[in-house]
């Protein structure tokens with residue numbers, strides 16, 4: 001016993017102070033890819049290698065123009081788009097604070113005029129999502145966030161995940177991240193939960209179970225979709241076995257991009273969902 005106490009004292013406090021101080025992130029961590037649309041010479045190679053179809057190349061205003069769309073809700077942060085963009089217009093960053101109330105805010109688009117060889121001649125316009133009815137819904141739920149802001153019980157639901165997100169969620173409870181310091185606990189039953197933290201594309205086999213779990217969670221409740229799969233179906237998409245993203249089955253209040261999202265990204269999204277990061281709400 002004495003040795004354990006001695007070791008604990010020698011170790012000191014292991015818990016990180018995030019989000020009060022910025023997270024220490026390895027320079028090798030792959031976070032959000034950043035797109036410099038103005039200097040991007042050709043989006044086609046990136047669209048070809050993107051494993052989830054997060055980069056789409058389509059027709060814009062006329063056949064002579066091109067619209068390039070990037071969806072961070074589909075992105076698995078693999079970095080392949082940067083590897084095939086030698087012009088340096090695509091850069092992998094270490095940014096992970098991407099959670100949002102509004103799915104549309106994860107989408108960027110740009111229109112280009114084209115050269116004869118299909119490369120970009122000129123950026124015509126760049127688009128970011130405007131406020132949508134979905135975002136208005138997020139504002140209505142402010143009362144919910146005020147109610148749940150002080151303490152929170154989370155029921156995690158694996159709707160078809162590969163368990164990558166679960167590994168990061170488990171890390172939230174270790175001494176480094178220690179989510180209980182915020183009064184946040186994971187519970188076994190949706191009847192005791194304020195929040196559902198849903199991972200994975202929703203498999204057809206889990207669809208009914210997820211609907212029943214949602215119904216069993218008392219109001220007011222907050223639903224958080226975790227990872228590329230939870231947001232959009234990710235690499236699995238929508239098919240005979242998968243319903244795609246969580247919001248195809250139940251309403252979602254907050255989306256946390258990543259594949260999987262690191263623990264700080266999960267914490268950021270959870271605190272955003274209950275209004276603890278009100279000043280950072282996107």
Ligand code: SF4
Pocket residue numbers: 033046049050051052053054055074075076077078079080081082
């Ligand atoms: S980092 Fe994202 S956008 Fe780029 S290739 Fe990978 S999945 Fe596609």
